[in-house]
Amino acid sequence: MFSFQFTALGTAWSISIDQADLSLLAQQPTHGLRKKVIDQTADFERRFSRFDQESESRQFVTAAAGTHPISKRLMELLIVADSLRSLTDGAYDPAVGGLMEAAGYSPDYTLKPDQKKLEHWHLPFWSLQLTKHSVTIDGPVLFDFGGIGKGYWIDQISELLFAEGFPHHLVEGGGDMYATTKADGSGWNVAIEYPGKTDLALGTYALKNQGLAASDVFRRSWGRWHHFVDVALKQPTQYIMGCVAVSDSAWRADQVTSVLALTDPSVFSDTVSRIGGEFVVILANGEARMSSNWSGEIFV
Amino acid sequence: MTRPTALLFLFTIVCAVSLAACSPTTQSTNTDPTTAPVAAADANNMRSPVSGEKMLKSQQTYSSPAGDEKVAFTIYVDASGVVTEAVTTVEAKAPISVTRQKSFASELPSVIKGKKLSELTKIDRVGGSSLTTGAFNKALTDLKTQI
Numbered sequence: 001m002f003s004f005q006f007t008a009l010g011t012a013w014s015i016s017i018d019q020a021d022l023s024l025l026a027q028q029p030t031h032g033l034r035k036k037v038i039d040q041t042a043d044f045e046r047r048f049s050r051f052d053q054e055s056e057s058r059q060f061v062t063a064a065a066g067t068h069p070i071s072k073r074l075m076e077l078l079i080v081a082d083s084l085r086s087l088t089d090g091a092y093d094p095a096v097g098g099l100m101e102a103a104g105y106s107p108d109y110t111l112k113p114d115q116k117k118l119e120h121w122h123l124p125f126w127s128l129q130l131t132k133h134s135v136t137i138d139g140p141v142l143f144d145f146g147g148i149g150k151g152y153w154i155d156q157i158s159e160l161l162f163a164e165g166f167p168h169h170l171v172e173g174g175g176d177m178y179a180t181t182k183a184d185g186s187g188w189n190v191a192i193e194y195p196g197k198t199d200l201a202l203g204t205y206a207l208k209n210q211g212l213a214a215s216d217v218f219r220r221s222w223g224r225w226h227h228f229v230d231v232a233l234k235q236p237t238q239y240i241m242g243c244v245a246v247s248d249s250a251w252r253a254d255q256v257t258s259v260l261a262l263t264d265p266s267v268f269s270d271t272v273s274r275i276g277g278e279f280v281v282i283l284a285n286g287e288a289r290m291s292s293n294w295s296g297e298i299f300v
Numbered sequence: 301m302t303r304p305t306a307l308l309f310l311f312t313i314v315c316a317v318s319l320a321a322c323s324p325t326t327q328s329t330n331t332d333p334t335t336a337p338v339a340a341a342d343a344n345n346m347r348s349p350v351s352g353e354k355m356l357k358s359q360q361t362y363s364s365p366a367g368d369e370k371v372a373f374t375i376y377v378d379a380s381g382v383v384t385e386a387v388t389t390v391e392a393k394a395p396i397s398v399t400r401q402k403s404f405a406s407e408l409p410s411v412i413k414g415k416k417l418s419e420l421t422k423i424d425r426v427g428g429s430s431l432t433t434g435a436f437n438k439a440l441t442d443l444k445t446q447i
Contacts, residue, residue, distance in 0.1 A: 177427060187422050190427045194412070199416060199418070288412045
């Protein structure tokens with residue numbers, strides 16, 4: 001087992017590589033691999049973090065209404081964000097960035113809601129022009145992809161590891177991850193943290209070519225705010241305490257958790273089935289709901 | 301929402317939501333509270349009530365696009381009136397109804413007790429919300445690197 005860690009996108013990342021032949025692993029130029037992963041992640045952060053003043057997420061903060069060209073990667077993120085926006089009837093919208101900053105979750109981390117800004121904020125409208133590789137906006141907009149940006153990047157690192165000759169690996173970014181199988185064909189055993197209880201596991205899952213994402217209302221919370229925000233209501237949601245999802249990629253698993261956080265529990269199954277994945281949700285009242293296809297272990 | 305309220309709520313939404321597009325036009329209820337042990341209709345998911353506990357059974361008929369279907373519910377209530385367990389017995393005939401009833405059954409509210417992370421063995425990684433797990437996982441992978 002070969003592992004290394006680094007910090008990026010505001011959280012801790014860990015890469016683990018399993019190799020049947022450890023001597024072969026020793027011959028590989030792993031320092032080069034580490035540098036590649038860290039450099040490319042730093043580049044992704046510069047391009048898409050809402051907290052980086054030069055990022056593409058902020059490129060329309062002072063833009064005028066109109067149609068503006070965007071990069072291929074921003075287009076990829078916005079296409080998925082657009083489908084989640086439809087799935088949640090508008091509760092999920094990456095244009096939430098401005099609202100998060102008005103609520104105090106800004107690059108200077110004031111964490112103090114600005115009531116005036118909150119009252120004046122309205123949800124910017126945006127639509128994609130696929131053939132023109134452009135986005136049409138009705139005025140300034142600040143994008144925040146939340147968890148799906150991280151899931152997207154976890155999968156990109158996995159692809160990089162494959163390309164570099166390491167087919168058995170686990171990529172983790174701040175508790176979300178993608179894992180292939182281990183060299184012997186077995187899965188990577190992951191304990192799933194119970195929302196809000198850092199020393200407790202709600203269950204385990206043996207990941208095999210699957211992504212896992214988890215989210216809760218306890219981390220990244222300030223005052224009455226946390227990071228599950230319904231843009232239509234301009235306030236944090238109250239449905240759930242936390243959730244975990246498993247899907248065929250980390251990106252898809254993150255999409256499932258993003259949707260679960262913003263959806264009424266009565267439509268969990270229908271909504272998630274349109275993305276594809278398994279889930280366990282701890283509702284705000286402490287009750288658990290799990291999808292009928294959940295194949296991990298749960299400690300009841 | 302209290303647990304009994306949650307159950308009542310579930311009973312009312314079962315046809316409307318989980319069994320999708322089926323209207324409960326021919327609903328028949330025969331709830332029969334009893335403290336006596338009742339023979340389980342399905343040995344796999346029903347049990348006899350323990351001392352002081354009541355077992356309530358209810359069978360519902362509803363109209364689905366595939367015809368009339370039945371579903372049964374059993375709830376266990378302790379001496380203080382708190383619902384301790386709920387079991388759905390799949391009685392549907394049409395495959396699509398069976399699938400939907402099974403899906404509903406697995407999504408009944410339950411409480412996950414959890415286990416101490418320190419008691420778990422053979423764990424490669426901890427998945428969870430960001431920040432502290434990063435540090436936890438770093439410690440974990442550091443240890444593994446030393447193996």
